[in-house]
Amino acid sequence: MSGQQILVVDDEPDIRILLKEILEDEGFAVTVAENAAQAREARRLRRPDLVLLDIWMPDTDGITLLKEWSETRQLGGPVIMMSGHGTVETAVEATRLGAYDFIEKPLSIAKLLLTIQRALESANLQREYSGLRRSAANVAEPVGRSHRMEQLRANCRRLAQHKTSILLTGESGVGKEVIARYLHQHGPRASRPFISVSIAGLARENPESELFGSEEGGRINYGSLEQASGGTLFVKDVADMDLSTQARLLGALEQQSMLRVGGRDATSIDVRIIAATKRDIAADVAAGRFRDDLYYHLNVVPLQVPPLRDRLEDLNDLLIYYLDHFVLNEGLPRREFSVASKNRLRDYRWPGNVRELKNLVQRLLILGTTDTIEATEISAATGVRAQREDASSQPEFELPLREARERFERAYLQYQLQIYDGSVSKVAERVGIERTHLYRKLRSLGIDPKQIKEATKE
Secondary structure, three states: OOOOEEEEEOOOHHHHHHHHHHHHHOOOEEEEEOOHHHHHHHHHHOOOOEEEEEOOOOOOOHHHHHHHHHHOOOOOOOEEEEEOOOOHHHHHHHHHOOOOEEEEOOOOHHHHHHHHHHHHHHHHHHHHHHHHHHOOOOOOOOOOOOHHHHHHHHHHHHHOOOOOOEEEEOOOOOOHHHHHHHHHHOOOOOOOOEEEEEHHHOOOOOHHHHHHOEEEOOEEEOOHHHHOOOOEEEEEOHHHOOHHHHHHHHHHHHHOEEOOEOOOOOEEOOOEEEEEEOOOHHHHHHOOOOOHHHHHHHOOEEEEOOOHHHOHHHHHHHHHHHHHHHHHHHOOOOOEEOHHHHHHHHOOOOOOHHHHHHHHHHHHHHHOOOOEEOHHHHHHHHOOOOOOOOHHHOHHHHOOHHHHHHHHHHHHHHHHHHHOOOOHHHHHHHHOOOHHHHHHHHHHOOOOHHHHHHHHHO
């Protein structure tokens, strides 16, 4: 049960000492308080994963303190009430206010340890459930059997065993959060929190309070860093972080402690950072938009998540996964992709990557009226026309050879330029033509690479 923080609040010294010794033997970090004032201060200094709270205390009783924490949304983790004079009404009131359980004194240590274990497991399950609800179709692991995905999964399993910071790069929609969760689940922190925070989604008026928490008028709001303590913090869109927040985050990571907004005492943290960006963050460093020291701290191990167009051999596995997901979880009618429709999907560039594929599958299931998804539906949804049709239907077969060849070359080179965003050098390497010769060929066919490059940006 490994290093989780427990706060014991009881006015009897013998009970405090006994519980502290037993829980520390079980591997917990334990803080004790003899009254409500000390309990408030202990929670201010460090967020507990669980609280053992006595009901009868000299200054403020446990029910009143529990009500205070509940009304100000400061419970943070499960609370187990303890009392030698409890009644059914007291137990009901404690449960109504958010207590996980109610244990009578004299304490049975075996029962107490079992209740603590179940309370922590329940809190972890609630966090996981909330994360699943926030990320629709959350994939348990990266889908695909291509060499690139096999290699990526293998790298993740190796890196998961270390606390090293990781920087995930890749286009929008490639599944960076899926990789981050996979890293977390395969490491020693798997049983601890996985907290995801989007820098682009932080409150504009005070973005730092969501990361670092805040203290105001005796009320404590635990930020993402504290919520993830002992586990993993996934920072999405890290390149969008302003310079002030970058400096504060760097200090917290280097010192393994942080100061809440409006706080007066530093709070220790133990968190693994996995950051992600779709931007060229090295260019942001060079331009002064991102701190180089924070970049080097986060970029200890870089991992690039490939775009879907570079692993089209995974397309069928992804289609099966999302078909099953929407049929089982959303009750949508099952439809199957025809061979022609799959071929049409392979001809598409997928600018929105896996996210776009997921949305397309959902739309096809919602709007479809037949059991089979045909190529015409894919063309209507993506704008991709057939690359391979029945030869008898092709008008080129009625043309002279020279004209038919020019038409094919024009279509072929336009298609390759679209794939490589108008890059003549990449197309030359791909198709095996010397670049100068390719430029001459493009001019003779009336193809302007700059126009294609601009079109791919739209």
